[in-house]
Amino acid sequence: MLNLNLFPYLLGLSAFLFTVGAMGVLIRRNPIVVFMCIELMLNAANLALVAYGRFLNSEEGQIFAFMVIVVAAAEVVVGLALITQIFRLGRELDVDDLSEMKE
C-alpha cells in the first residue's frame, strides 16, 4: 500500500507545475513557449487527477486524465497550425504584438 504521506507532495508538485506554467504564460513572449507552458498546466492537472484517483481507490481519475491528454493533443495541433500561419504571414512571433486578430 502506498504511503499516504506522499499525497501532499504530489498535490504540491501539481500546484507548482500549474503556477509555473501560468507564470510562463505571463512572462514569456514567444507563442511556442506559451503553448509549452499551457502543456505544463494540463500535465499538472493530470497529475492531480491521477494522484486523487490512486489515493481514493478509483480509476476514474485516470479516465479523466486520458481525456485531458486527448484534448491537449488536439489543442497543440490547432495551436501550432496557427503559429505556422502567423509566421507565414510575415508577422513577428511575439504575443505582445499579436494582440489584434486582423491580418
Place this chain on the structure above:
Amino acid sequence: MTVLFAIAIVLAAVSSLGVVLSRQTIYSALSLVLTVGMLAVLFLLLNAQFLFAVQLIIYAGAVMVLFIFIVALLSPDAEDRPTLDLRAVIGILGVVVVTGLVFVAARNGITYNTNGFHAVAVGGASNPYHTFSFPPDAVNNAGNVQTVAGQLFTNYLLPFEITSMLLLVAAIGAVYLTRRSSQ
C-alpha cells in the same frame, strides 16, 4: 519507492522551471520533454500503467516531436532573459503562495485526518456508477489497465466517442489553417 518519488518530483519541478526560464526555445522544449517523462514515471509509481504508456507515446512521442519540429522550422530567435517586472513578480508570488497553500491544505486536510479520508471501494454496492464490478483491491493490483478499460468502454463510452470527434475536428482544422490560399 519513496526515493523514486522524490527523484521524479524534484526533477519535474526543476525541469518545469527550465521550460519557463530558458532563453532558447529548443531548450524549453527539451526541458518539457524531461518534465513529461518524470510525470510518466510518477504515473507508473501511482499504478497508472495505461497513462504511463499514453503519456510517453502521445506526449513525449507525438506532441513533443511536433513542438521540436515547429521550433526547427521557425527557428525563433533567443529571447532576452525575462526581466523582473510586475508580471514576473506576480507570477513568482503566485507560484510560492499557491504551492504553499495547496501543500499545507493537502497535508493538514487529508494526511493527518484519516477519519475524513474515505476511500470508496471500486465495485462496491454503495457506488451506483460501478456496474462493472471488480474486487475492492483491483485498482491497487498490478495490471489495472483492465479496470480502466472496463470503465472507459461502459460508463464513459459517450465521452470517449466524443473525443474521437474532437480529434477529427482538430485534424480538419489544422489542414484548413495550413493550406495555401489559392489567390
